[in-house]
Amino acid sequence: MEPLRRRADFEQVFASGRLVRGRSLALRVLERGQGPTRVGFAVGKRLDKRAVVRNRVRRRLREALRPLPLRDGFDVVVLGRRSALTASFGALRDDAEAVFRRAGLMGEGTGP
Helix, strand or coil: CEECCCHHHHHHHHHHCEEEECCCEEEEEEECCCCCCEEEEECCCCCCCCHHHHHHHHHHHHHHHCCCCECCCEEEEEEECHHHCCCCHHHHHHHHHHHHHHCCCECCCCCC
8 A cells, every 4th residue: 555645646536536435434446457556545624624633533544544455556535534533443444444345445365
């Protein structure tokens, strides 16, 4: 899993990617076909106006996704939802795994 950084890449995923929703997060997924899967995070001001809170949600989401075995060849933008603020970390991790599985992004291997 590599980071998705460029604005143009984010815009391409938002414009052409399919949406998969969960309780605590949503995904925009765009198939690239080759290369490692790149993951970016977007937590808007609608969730909370304070950057400290938005960054905390971003960090919790990143850590919940880290152990997941992802298939190669996708660009993914993870969208934090309001319930990601209050959900327990275990619930957040379970929701992330379920959403990535529904999106068809889970690869071979097992998580912790």
